[in-house]
Amino acid sequence: MxxxxxxxxxxxxxxxxxxxxxxxxxxxxxxxxxxxxxxxxxxxxxxxxxxxxxxxxxxxxxxxxxxxxxxxxxxxxxxxxxxxxxxxxxxxxxxxxxxxxxxxxxxxxxxxxxxxxxxxxxPRTLQGRVPPGVHTLRTLDDSTAIRSDLLRGGPLVVVGGGFVGAEVAAVARELGLQVTIVEALSAPMERAVGAAAGAMCGQIHQEHGVTVKCNVSVERCDGHHRVERVHLSDGAGLDVALVVVGVGVxxxxxxxxxxxxxxxxxxxxxxxxxxxxxxxxxxxxxxxxxxxxxxxxxxxxxxxxxxxxxxxxxxxxxxNPHQQLVMDAVPYFWSDQYGEKIQLVGEADPRLQTTVLTRRGDEAHRLVLFSENGTLSAALGFGWTRAVALCRQVITRGGSLEEAVAQVR
Ligand SMILES: Cc1cc2nc3c(=O)[nH]c(=O)nc-3n(C[C@H](O)[C@H](O)[C@H](O)COP(=O)(O)OP(=O)(O)OC[C@H]3O[C@@H](n4cnc5c(N)ncnc54)[C@H](O)[C@@H]3O)c2cc1C
CATH class of the missing domain: 3.50.50.60 (FAD/NAD(P)-binding domain)
Incomplete structure (x- = not known):
């Protein structure tokens, strides 16, 4: 000090x-x-x-x-x-x-x-008593603590289906742990990208052996010296070795x-x-x-x-107080899960119209386009980085959905 x-x-x-x-x-x-x-x-x-x-x-x-x-x-x-x-x-x-x-x-x-x-x-965490073994992830120390718990083995419960929780689930599966994601809404990421695109995020986890439980929330976590059981709002209970909470900040x-x-x-x-x-x-x-x-x-x-x-x-x-600049870059976010890049460019209001494209001959690589009155607002790409880069250019110049579809195809 x-x-x-x-x-x-x-x-x-x-x-x-x-x-x-x-x-x-x-x-x-x-x-x-x-x-x-x-x-x-x-x-x-x-x-x-x-x-x-x-x-x-x-x-x-x-x-x-x-x-x-x-x-x-x-x-x-x-x-x-x-x-x-x-x-x-x-x-x-x-x-x-x-x-x-x-x-x-x-x-x-x-x-x-x-x-x-x-x-x-x-990060926000669960309300009430939180026993050891229940983590949030924001700092380097959080990350090393979660890693050392992951190495002790599962099962892992991830509370909240956002990007950080999704990445923890993906790493835990790589390490061979049994993983359950508990999401209060009808699909992971629903608040950010809507139910349909959120369901695609959920599907990726299921394809990698994760149990995804939607429309339920965690009521409390029990355990004497460490967390042992997670109680859900539908009355079910899950045995756990560790919990990672990703419910916003x-x-x-x-x-x-x-x-x-x-x-x-x-x-x-x-x-x-x-x-x-x-x-x-x-x-x-x-x-x-x-x-x-x-x-x-x-x-x-x-x-x-x-x-x-x-x-x-x-x-x-x-x-340069007399020549101040404004932020006009289009928002961009990426996430790495199961060896694929998930990318979001633009502002994906779930109320917008959505159009789903699939890369020719490759069902796993998809793009969800969000548009309003024909103008492209956002694009969510699953393992399709070239398409996301093209959409970013279209959004930057205020281009149309039609233009984006033509360029990507
Ligand atoms: C686990 C994780 C994974 C992520 N992955 C991605 C990703 O794949 N793609 C992506 O686009 N974004 C990702 N993000 C988001 C991205 O990392 C953040 O947007 C970025 O770190 C924000 O930087 P920041 O400097 O605003 O805040 P921070 O990085 O949080 O830094 C803020 C610092 O301020 C300190 N502080 C707080 N209060 C005080 C105080 N009163 N006095 C002094 N210091 C204080 C904090 O301790 C902290 O060190 C991820 C975030 C997390 C947590």
């Missing part, structure tokens, strides 16, 4: 970034790349150096990578150098916007000239509640990623709720590409 220092109110050329995940790391890196010549301080609650999260449910969980391989910048040799002050194992506790002061859990108060909030999210904004910043299931930002223009407070990544100039709506997008791109834009906007 760093030592306690008196309140520092003298510095007026310093950008502080709160949260040392992907968005925080990238913002720091980009500020330096753009020759920002003030101090850059990166404050992170975790003790690990900044690391990437997608491998936590893929390469690290399966044992193909060691935890060190997930550290950001290691592979390309772009780790943060001494020009960024790293304050790891230190959490921000409060923010005084008008006074330009960030208060840390060490008791220090740091002055800033610009601030970037990149504190990400925390909440943004890490608790420390901002006494600040004057606008919060609404995230840090409310304009189209430049700015939450407070006057005091130069920005936000990026999973915690940030940016205004999308394309749709006129604000949303938090929990995708790697968005966190990366928002952080780069925020660094640009801090260093």
């Amino acid at each position: 760093p030592g306690r220092r008196p309140a520092d109110r003298t510095v007026n050329r310093r950008t502080i970034i709160v949260g040392a995940g992907l968005a925080g790391f990238r913002a720091a890196q980009e500020l330096r790349a753009r020759r920002y010549d003030g101090e850059v301080v990166l404050v992170g609650a975790e003790t690990h150096p900044p690391y990437d999260r997608p491998p936590l449910s893929k390469q690290i969980l399966s044992g193909r990578w060691s935890p060190h391989d997930a550290f950001l910048g290691t592979a390309e040799g772009t780790e943060l150098d001494g020009s960024v002050e790293l304050r790891l194992g230190t959490a921000a506790k409060a923010l005084h916007t008008a006074g330009h002061q960030l208060v840390l859990d060490t008791g220090e108060a740091l002055a800033f000239d610009a601030l970037v909030i990149a504190t990400g999210t925390t 909440r943004p890490n904004t608790g420390w901002l509640e006494t600040s004057a910043l606008p919060l609404d299931n995230g840090v409310v930002c304009d189209e430049f990623g700015c939450a407070d223009q006057e005091n130069r407070i920005y936000s990026a990544g999973d915690v940030a709720k940016w205004l999308n100039p394309r749709t006129g709506r604000r949303s938090r997008v929990e995708h790697w590409n968005s966190a990366n791109e928002q952080a780069r834009l925020v660094a640009h906007n801090i260093t």
Whole structure:
């Protein structure tokens, strides 16, 4: 832990970034790349150096990578150098916007000239008593703990059919465990992509030997020293050795509640990623709720590409206050399951019209196209990366469903 220092109110050329995940790391890196010549301080609650999260449910969980391989910048040799002050194992506790002061859990108060909030999210878990062996997956430590439980053997119950839970199920099957996914809606991923496309996600698991139970929820988990049994809302019970809960997240904004910043299931930002223009407070990544100039709506997008791109834009906007840029990239998400890539590009509102295409002579590779009044809004691809790349171009230029179908075929 760093030592306690008196309140520092003298510095007026310093950008502080709160949260040392992907968005925080990238913002720091980009500020330096753009020759920002003030101090850059990166404050992170975790003790690990900044690391990437997608491998936590893929390469690290399966044992193909060691935890060190997930550290950001290691592979390309772009780790943060001494020009960024790293304050790891230190959490921000409060923010005084008008006074330009960030208060840390060490008791220090740091002055800033610009601030970037990149504190990400925390997974929700089950209500009531949660015995050991019931996990959520967000951090490197979560991933290594789940891996060591997976190696002890199953059965595994995954609560929630979202992408993170789906990837855990896929790795567990590779390791030979018996796996059940319990989903409260009628299909995995239903809330994001609708029931029909969600059923395709469920089918992939079933083809790999996973039991998928829909329209049921977990009432409670029992066990003395470790979890032993999961009780479901339909009265059934499942014997388990471990449980992974993937039922959504909440943004890490608790420390901002006494600040004057606008919060609404995230840090409310304009189209430049700015939450407070006057005091130069920005936000990026999973915690940030940016205004999308394309749709006129604000949303938090929990995708790697968005966190990366928002952080780069925020660094640009801090260093170019008179030529600020807006985020106009089409949202993109990928997931790796059973050796295939599942990709979602665009905004897949389940209420939109859907069209399903299958790659010629290859039933397993499919594409679900989401459209509104003939315009392509989103595409969900199962193992068909070329088609998703084409759809991304069509969505970017506001093209039609017809155009997408013609290009893909
Ligand atoms: C297991 C997993 C797999 C994923 N796989 C994919 C994938 O395949 N494809 C894809 O597109 N996306 C994927 N994602 C999503 C992607 O990783 C996130 O969108 C991305 O990590 C968001 O980065 P972030 O910097 O906003 O948040 P985070 O990476 O969560 O970083 C936030 C950091 O802020 C810290 N923090 C919180 N509060 C404070 C505080 N008060 N003070 C200081 N520090 C604080 C946290 O400890 C954390 O280290 C995955 C996510 C997970 C968890």
